[in-house]
Amino acid sequence: MTGSRSATVERERAAHRRLMRFGVHPGQVVPMWETSDTSVQAIATHLSSLWMAADGAAEAAPGDARTVTEKGLAHARASVLNLIAVVIDDQAADRVVSTLLELGVRHPSRAIVLAPHPGSSKRGIDARISAHCTLANGGGERVCCEEVVLLVRGESAAHLAGIVAPLLIHDLPTHVWWPGDPPFRNPAFDQVVELCDRVLFDSSDMDDLAAGWRRIAGLRRRSGSGDLSWERLHLWQELTAQFFDAPRFRRYLPNVSRLRIRYAVAPSGATGAGIASPMAQALLYAGWIATRLGWKRHRTLETLTAGAFRLVLEGRHEMVDLLVEPEATDAVRAGDLLSVRMASRGETGAGEFIIDRAVDDAAVATNADGMTALFRRVPMLPRSEAELLSAQLALDRADAVYDDAMRAAGILLASAREVTA
């Protein structure tokens, strides 16, 4: 009992230390405000006085041209959204801190980081507020952000919504980001989600993909949900669609007879280091193709074993052989796609459409119509979590294509788990 108590205390301290780093951003414009055992009222009051303090500081130093804009307004702050991030474990604290610092430059926002510690022996809220501005767009414009870090201890941790709601900037979209496996069973999850227009998460972080996708599908927020694993597929989707933008190749599309997807796993074991579900991206990609092309589940050829499976699906004109398999490599992030090969028959013979990823670019080839293979290399740079989050934050609407793909991915996963007949 004592052991677990001290472990709890140690975890709290570790989270404290990590979240402290918000205070040392170089673009900080007001002294960091830090207080323990405070009230929501006091935090809200401080937030509303924050930019007045910043303006005062700017007036005191008229020589510093950067703090006063051309029109004489200090710190003309533009906010486009509220972002709530919920930190449940220490590992997530690290991610949240580094990602939000990078993100601030792209999305002027009020970011509220909630670190609930329901098991804590103490009660109350510790708050830490900092504001910083970064020169964006080659130094022309100041982009300003506020970060509010709240450590909520004891019973209050079960009532997060009531703590966050008064601190949001009114009339702006509110997004919640759950780094790590979303705690669907935690009552705080539903409460916080209820406050938000859009829920952001990463399928690859979910321990149980099938159950997680079912829950996500049932959330029904105004602006839907955003999946960072889906965002990672963005360029793959774009390149795949480009094969068939040329009308003469489009006729191959209904006749696709084979789709083979390879994805990366860490060489050490079958599951990637730190990635709970490295198969998420491959499944989402297959689900996307299947829904766009109207494929139906037919039968399982090879049951899911060590991250690989093989299904037969019913396409419009052909039966489709779908093969998903892992490849051990540390050249790219575990879970990322390595290769997609799509085979089809056109009027003048067979065609193959290939995307092969290298470290920071990809080879894309079309081999069809009996003509010289069209081959090119396109950039495919690894994207940071902040970039992915940023792209998803820019979308303030539900994505029906994603919803369809996610449901289909769930069905494919269930089929893959079936014992072959």
Add this chain to the structure above:
Amino acid sequence: MATTASPAAAPAGPAPNPLRAGLRLERIAEPCTMVICGATGDLTERKLGPALYNTLLGGFLPPEFTVVGFARRDLTDEAFRAHLLDGINKYSRNRPAKPSIWESFAAGIEYHRGDFDDAAAFTELAKRLDRIDRDRGTAGNRLFYLAVPPSLYPEIIGNLERAGLAASGEKRTTGPKHGWTRVIVEKPFGYDLASAQALNHEIAAALDEEQVFRIDHYLGKETVQNLSVFRFGNGLFEPIWNRRYIDSVQITVAETVGVEGRGEFYDGTGALRDIIQNHGLQLLAMFAMEPPVDLSAEDLRDEKLKVLRAVKPMPPEDVARNTVRGQYVNGWVEGERMPAYRDEPEVAPDSETETYVALKLAIESWRWAGVPFYIRTGKAMPSRVTEIAVQFRRAPLALFSRAGVPQIDPNVLAIRVQPDEGILLRFGAKVPGQGLNIRTVNMDFRYGSSFAVDSPDAYETLLLDAMVGDASLFTRNDEVERAWAILDPILDTWSSGEGGPLHFYGAGTWGPPAADELLERDGRAWRRP
């Protein structure tokens, strides 16, 4: 079932790409070959090469996309690729080019040597394009970019026609019977109404109007495009966008530079032709037009044309009163000494060419009758700025003057196109405290601080538009001619000597005092942008 009327027949062409639905890039160019005529020139190096490379990085270019550089210089394919690569490494917003990406792009770049007056060079070009269609799958789609002086347009377009390269699809006499042909031409488009009509006439002999894309890079700028969103996407502004609420409008296109080595060209052109004829009147039309039926190119350009048609050409007797032309003398701009215009190389020492012009125009429509539009442009101005400022009418009753508060400044809405793109609203607010003091405050929105993303360069937007076939940001023949019809009487009156004197202003000032008087007469003043 058979009794119900069947819906319209399936649209022509193949079904849309099912994988495209919901992706972020909704505008995808079809496979095509872009032929740059004048490929060794400055425009290709500074603008077109970088624009193509950035469009490629954005994933907007189809895999089959091919470039053919066409010019007189004797170059190998390799040397032309190196020339393009140099430009990208010097001027692209993403630089330097990444070797593996560049190499695979460069495989689709060729060079075609030839003289623009040599019909055989065009026959050879036609053969080359047929071969590219076969080898690279560009499907007979060809985009010609005339990066050459306008005097060469008729010759090039005539030779394109003779080689069977001008027509699209079915109309073609040689080569593939499918695919489109489009031609992009640069400004200046004509010298006056007669020359613009002649040029349009010559182009029309070989090309249909929907094949012609007259580029005005101002229209490719994000803020100009946002003007439509601002006006027609928001319910708040449109109801007050008329003579009942708007007192006057000021459009400013100010440059800090002088003629920058283009003395010969500029001395024969002047500010009215160089800026007002295209950028100035296009901004005016975008600002003042009625809501289009939809956002199609024809609807949009119909509305712009209606605005230009409602701008009545000035009678000669009004020119001296409603226009001010100026020329800069030596002075200081941005801390640098600038010589007088007449001392610039290639400029006549007694040149009468205007480097500054201020106009008062009227739009005779129900919406705008009685609202003056003041337009000014100049070189060697104190700062580089393009903006449209709307001054609203004052409150009908000076309620606060009874409490000893002087007249409150009218509200101003300023739409800034460059730099620091944004929108600013000025209004009066009470200074806190006992007593009644009112001060003007600004509500300032900047794109840069709300959307911290790189905007595409205007050429990237416009090139992609031309490949997609969207002509909404290009000027149509009737718009160009109407713009000249507005300016011709001013040009004629000036050259006849009846249009008032040429005023001089120091480089680094906001133009001659006469320009201030133009507004003072009406009880107004220029904004200090």
